[in-house]
Amino acid sequence: MVLSLETIQSMFKHLHWANQRILETLQIGEENKQANKLFSHILHAEHVWFTRLKGADSSHLPIWAEASIESCVEMVKQNHHNYAEFLSTLSNTGLDQLVSYKNSKGTEFHHSIRDILTHVALHGQYHRGQINQLLRAADLEPINVDYITFRR
Template structure:
């Protein structure tokens, strides 16, 4: 549980750093915003599933997203994840969660595997954002875990 909690502290820290960078840019980087919103929408979907609720009507991707939508999602997701993580124990990590994906296919995964997926999924797409920023002539955001723990 200690490792998962640290991963989620890093997730929030990395989301905050990406958000601040995207908010401070002159002109909008639509692809970076789209990728960032995907991270946040996916977090919301998985949080909803972990809560045992239906996620089928929640978006995963959006073609055009205002950065303020992302800012609100960062706050909402942090609050929801903090509440969820505060209320689970080590034994809850092996509990199976049943859910349907966006195509209606049913799956079961453990809470531990879902939480690990969400943290890794976000880091993957934050890397894509950094690649897009560099391609557009901006400095990538240092979101390395080791930088976070230093």
């Protein structure tokens, strides 16, 4: 299955919407250290992948560093801006361009922009599910971040 640019753009609108919903909940609720750590990871990973998409070295960037809720607010804004701008310059054929990057262990990989963007969108959803599990364990209501809810 090959995702179109329109589908990927919709996935990133959903990503931002879902990040906003998680952020709002984490801002008003009692501190949940593990949920904050997972949310920080989502945002750091989005930044790392954006850096790789731009062809820059990401080896120095944190991936599991904890960030304050205030820092998360800024990262959500910056990541949204970066990806919205990046996606606005792409075409369907541009999605097939290969990006070379090194992971945190220094191993080099080559993936299409399409695959990287798909990964970023799905990676965050995976960890938002983990955050919801932690919220439920703390007797809090999980946040509905389902794509179909976003589309409604």
